[in-house]
Amino acid sequence: MLQADRMWTGAHVLTMEPGEDIIKNGAVAVKDNRIVAVGTSTELAKTVQAVETIDAGGKLIMPGLIDAHIHSSYAVIRGVAQDMDHWMQKGIWPWMKYMSVEDRLAGSRMNLIEGIRAGTTTFADYDREMDSLLDQNASLGVRIHAAEMINELPDDVGDLPVTELYPLDREAGERRLKAGTDLYDKWHGAENGRITVLLGPQGPDMMSLDLLQRTKAEAEKRGVRMHMHVCQGDRELYQLEKRYKKRSIAFLDEQGLLNEQLTAAHLTEANDEETAYAASKGVNMIHCPGSIGIIDGIVPPVQAFLKAGGKAAIGTDQAPGNNSSNMFQEIKAAAVLNKVKAGDPKVFPARQALHMATLGAAEVHGLDREIGSLRTGKKADFIVVNLATPALTPALTNPVDTITPNLVYAASGEEVEDVIVDGRYVMRERKLVHADEAEAVNRAQQRAERLAQKVTF
Amino acid sequence: MLQADRMWTGAHVLTMEPGEDIIKNGAVAVKDNRIVAVGTSTELAKTVQAVETIDAGGKLIMPGLIDAHIHSSYAVIRGVAQDMDHWMQKGIWPWMKYMSVEDRLAGSRMNLIEGIRAGTTTFADYDREMDSLLDQNASLGVRIHAAEMINELPDDVGDLPVTELYPLDREAGERRLKAGTDLYDKWHGAENGRITVLLGPQGPDMMSLDLLQRTKAEAEKRGVRMHMHVCQGDRELYQLEKRYKKRSIAFLDEQGLLNEQLTAAHLTEANDEETAYAASKGVNMIHCPGSIGIIDGIVPPVQAFLKAGGKAAIGTDQAPGNNSSNMFQEIKAAAVLNKVKAGDPKVFPARQALHMATLGAAEVHGLDREIGSLRTGKKADFIVVNLATPALTPALTNPVDTITPNLVYAASGEEVEDVIVDGRYVMRERKLVHADEAEAVNRAQQRAERLAQKVTF
Structure with missing residues (x-):
């Protein structure tokens, strides 16, 4: 069995690899900072042993x-x-x-x-x-x-x-x-x-x-x-x-x-x-x-x-x-x-x-050997998007794919729940893991107010 | 004193009345389904007695x-x-x-x-x-x-x-x-x-x-x-x-x-x-x-x-x-x-x-006597927008107004916290008051899946 730290299962997976359609009931497995497997949940259940398995039903996983x-x-x-x-x-x-x-x-x-x-x-x-x-x-x-x-x-x-x-x-x-x-x-x-x-x-x-x-x-x-x-x-x-x-x-x-x-x-x-x-x-x-x-x-x-x-x-x-x-x-x-x-x-x-x-x-940017699509061996940079939101519903893959056009023409960004870079959470359930958002916003506001007092036209 | 059910104070207020700039430290007072006063918080504190006062510091109030x-x-x-x-x-x-x-x-x-x-x-x-x-x-x-x-x-x-x-x-x-x-x-x-x-x-x-x-x-x-x-x-x-x-x-x-x-x-x-x-x-x-x-x-x-x-x-x-x-x-x-x-x-x-x-x-639509701007006498239809968000920061009114262009060019919609129609909450802290969002999304998805099985091209 392939060893993984984490595996997300039950998701729609949009790999963005050329010619690949959305994988229904798909899974992505990660070890350290790399993707070690991408495929259907059924396939990966047979080939991957993960320390932690995350149910991503109703979600889309796609490259960051x-x-x-x-x-x-x-x-x-x-x-x-x-x-x-x-x-x-x-x-x-x-x-x-x-x-x-x-x-x-x-x-x-x-x-x-x-x-x-x-x-x-x-x-x-x-x-x-x-x-x-x-x-x-x-x-x-x-x-x-x-x-x-x-x-x-x-x-x-x-x-x-x-x-x-x-x-x-x-x-x-x-x-x-x-x-x-x-x-x-x-x-x-x-x-x-x-x-x-x-x-x-x-x-x-x-x-x-x-x-x-x-x-x-x-x-x-x-x-x-x-x-x-x-x-x-x-x-x-x-x-x-x-x-x-x-x-x-x-x-x-x-x-x-x-x-x-x-x-x-x-x-x-x-x-x-x-x-x-x-x-x-x-x-x-x-x-x-x-x-x-x-x-x-x-x-x-x-x-x-x-x-x-x-x-x-x-x-x-x-x-x-x-x-x-x-x-x-x-x-x-x-x-x-x-x-x-x-x-x-x-x-x-x-x-x-x-x-x-x-x-x-x-x-x-010459980074495509490492990032940009979900493929075994690439860095584990991806996002988990909640499809069960008004802007992304309905999520259909047949007879037409509605997921891709709805991402492009309807998503506001709020649908992104988790952001993973190098296999580690950067945002989880819309909360920044390594930053205090309110503090950052407040600091920018304060600095802008100081600038506004200096500027002349 | 003017009687009100609710008064929002300490907000930036964008009335959208022709020629009016954003009111800093503004307030909006509502009785039943109508706006009974709009102005600075200081003015309204002297003229309005409200059953409930809501601190809207850091927020923008604007017409729905x-x-x-x-x-x-x-x-x-x-x-x-x-x-x-x-x-x-x-x-x-x-x-x-x-x-x-x-x-x-x-x-x-x-x-x-x-x-x-x-x-x-x-x-x-x-x-x-x-x-x-x-x-x-x-x-x-x-x-x-x-x-x-x-x-x-x-x-x-x-x-x-x-x-x-x-x-x-x-x-x-x-x-x-x-x-x-x-x-x-x-x-x-x-x-x-x-x-x-x-x-x-x-x-x-x-x-x-x-x-x-x-x-x-x-x-x-x-x-x-x-x-x-x-x-x-x-x-x-x-x-x-x-x-x-x-x-x-x-x-x-x-x-x-x-x-x-x-x-x-x-x-x-x-x-x-x-x-x-x-x-x-x-x-x-x-x-x-x-x-x-x-x-x-x-x-x-x-x-x-x-x-x-x-x-x-x-x-x-x-x-x-x-x-x-x-x-x-x-x-x-x-x-x-x-x-x-x-x-x-x-x-x-x-x-x-x-x-x-x-x-x-x-x-x-011929509805401007009742809605479209924040003015005393009009229906109380407005939204409370969180300015302390990345997309809307900095919020300046001087030497230039950044709030209006940031609403238009940067907001995603997620910044809207409360939606009030006819003086009553329709959404509060991003939660629909009169609807089950998850149920509505799920129902649309189910109906779409049924349709997808029937359609032919």
């Missing part, structure tokens, strides 16, 4: 959601900038000027808790002061694929007119590149592999060519990808055309960055030709439909990217300007926004949207 | 949400039809053929519970077998603005080819018109006014001209509006052009239906000129962004309608093809989908989206 792009610390200013032009310069920068590490820590803690409560098990957190954020957040128990945002902007950039070239501050750039490489050296592989690190240049517009190339060299030296904003708004194209007389994709191609080592967030302003070209070069794409919809009024060209054979994932981006970090909201937004962009209800079916938040997202 | 268009019974087949062409004929009709009153009752009960849990206090339920639905649902305690769907389609229409004219069944039409007027006579004003009834022709394509005119006459006789699908899809225009050689708006204009007594759902296929014309004639519009986005891949022309001076509300439509009846999802969908349609982040700001789910929705 992967938020492929989040700036968690910005949640401390959730709600300060929507429904406006020049979101970054006029909405965010006035607040950023005053954001301290303590503010960021408070925002980040709360934001990760928000994500966990809606089923996120892996956060591709791309932020500042990441070393401090990891010091604080590692104990939450979730998986974090972290990158320090590296740029060369002065610390007081907040007052810059919209139409000018960003000034670059060489010293600040050096400091941030070092923070990025130090982060890797200190954290990559920490917490039994729950923490992984890649390099994170903030965008081709926000740094000198020299710093961009040196960041690339540091990533190559460590064999990790780069998480970077690309074509993230008309502001980026404006800066690049002014500085290099090139659009982002052509510039990055010339600089040797357009390849499978680049995980590009947004592509908001890339035209279909540039998008297809990037996909053909092996670039990976992150689609943030809620954030870019609210900030720019645009549906990024993810359909063109996928059509050209590229891999894409879904991310929630930052809370001031989405404003949610609930992946269920994001999955629905991706499906619906892309349907209306195409004028075709068949586009972006539910299963595809869910793929881009599970196995597809793991592929985009 | 109004779901302006829902077919509640269809929730029994939630999830059976998305990501497809010919949604109605190929997705829904094969199931409708077998739907019994018992099936509909089970779906409706669960759907209203879903809505209540996300803060809906008024349901403009537009459905079949409405008399039975009201018999069952009146005791839930919510407000229902009901219409029997009147059409002239045969009961077994399910097998009709997509390209043929619908056959009309005079006897079925008579039966349904009578059900609609009987519903009014029996239910209008029932439950101390919580139940109101209007007439509900299902669409200009689904009935003869004669039945449409007779329905209109019955509505006029009773002084009530008509709730009707208009331009709800290319299928409607196809039928009308084939039958009358006219598009829907021109046809309804000719027939004297384009006026303030018409509450038109969708306008999916109306062009901007037709839309503006309908608005100029006083027609009211219901916008169902999630449903029409999923079913048709279209953002209906609500911006053109509003620009022409029309009034519009938001509705969730039916669960097979949204699939959610959570108004917070719908409000966000309305804002984001309309931003991307316009290519402008300033379009459809948060406050406007919320207006269309509260006071604006009450106006669209």
Whole structure:
């Protein structure tokens, strides 16, 4: 008999393995931090001996959601900038000027808790002061694929007119590149592999060519990808055309960055030709439909990217300007926004949207050997969803599967009962195991109130 | 001193009265089923004597949400039809053929519970077998603005080819018109006014001209509006052009239906000129962004309608093809989908989206003298929302209001703690007062499983 620590039985199991349907009366067995068996409860009853067996009747077990792009610390200013032009310069920068590490820590803690409560098990957190954020957040128990945002902007950039070239501050750039490489050296592989690190240049517009190339060299030296904003708004194209007389994709191609080592967030302003070209070069794409919809009024060209054979994932981006970090909201937004962009209800079916938040997202970040689907040998990262809720009823698998579309189009996130990462509970019966939610919320509120007294427009 | 039964104090109060900002440290006092005072806690402490005072510190009190268009019974087949062409004929009709009153009752009960849990206090339920639905649902305690769907389609229409004219069944039409007027006579004003009834022709394509005119006459006789699908899809225009050689708006204009007594759902296929014309004639519009986005891949022309001076509300439509009846999802969908349609982040700001789910929705249904905002004299329909949650933090009112955008762009619905209708709790601390949620969910699941065994494609 196969030995397991825990086995969940009697559940619907949605493995998200390509081509696999939902397993009825399914079971998942875990030993240490890995899945040791997935199948029907009947099969596993014969082959697995578990220390503890958990009756998951009426539940769905599925891979934990992967938020492929989040700036968690910005949640401390959730709600300060929507429904406006020049979101970054006029909405965010006035607040950023005053954001301290303590503010960021408070925002980040709360934001990760928000994500966990809606089923996120892996956060591709791309932020500042990441070393401090990891010091604080590692104990939450979730998986974090972290990158320090590296740029060369002065610390007081907040007052810059919209139409000018960003000034670059060489010293600040050096400091941030070092923070990025130090982060890797200190954290990559920490917490039994729950923490992984890649390099994170903030965008081709926000740094000198020299710093961009040196960041690339540091990533190559460590064999990790780069998480970077690309074509993230008309502001980026404006800066690049002014500085290099090139659009982002052509510039990055010339600089040797357009390849499978680049995980590009947004592509908001890339035209279909540039998008297809990037996909053909092996670039990976992150689609943030809620954030870019609210900030720019645009549906990024993810359909063109996928059509050209590229891999894409879904991310929630930052809370001031989405404003949610609930992946269920994001999955629905991706499906619906892309349907209306195409004028075709068949586009972006539910299963595809869910793929881009599970196995597809793991592929985009190069983590698919370990997470993203429920398969023997993979890390035990999954969520237990209560199907006996109004939004997920009826749960049918025949003659049609209603479970997958209801997850995508109807779930609010509240249906997630348990969150398991590395085989250990992070949330159980909607209660965070390693965090005091009320304390985290209160702290973020207090820090935001202090910021609100300083900010000027 | 003003006498009150209950007073909530210490809350943020969002009245949704035009031009009014959020009241900090606000209070709401209720006697019987009406609001008797709204203001700051300090003011009301001096003027109101309440039997019970409830500390609502850290909460937001706001008008209950109004779901302006829902077919509640269809929730029994939630999830059976998305990501497809010919949604109605190929997705829904094969199931409708077998739907019994018992099936509909089970779906409706669960759907209203879903809505209540996300803060809906008024349901403009537009459905079949409405008399039975009201018999069952009146005791839930919510407000229902009901219409029997009147059409002239045969009961077994399910097998009709997509390209043929619908056959009309005079006897079925008579039966349904009578059900609609009987519903009014029996239910209008029932439950101390919580139940109101209007007439509900299902669409200009689904009935003869004669039945449409007779329905209109019955509505006029009773002084009530008509709730009707208009331009709800290319299928409607196809039928009308084939039958009358006219598009829907021109046809309804000719027939004297384009006026303030018409509450038109969708306008999916109306062009901007037709839309503006309908608005100029006083027609009211219901916008169902999630449903029409999923079913048709279209953002209906609500911006053109509003620009022409029309009034519009938001509705969730039916669960097979949204699939959610959570108004917070719908409000966000309305804002984001309309931003991307316009290519402008300033379009459809948060406050406007919320207006269309509260006071604006009450106006669209002619209920604004009684509900839709928190004002002395109006019915006591409101919700208590926990602001101390990740999605709604930080809650600031200065220098910017973060509460309104976070409600619209971040709330999942789970933040709603209490739902009060007519001064009485319908949900308290997230527990339904007048319904057994688990029983309702289980019943819908059982009925759906029976249906699934009958249906054929």
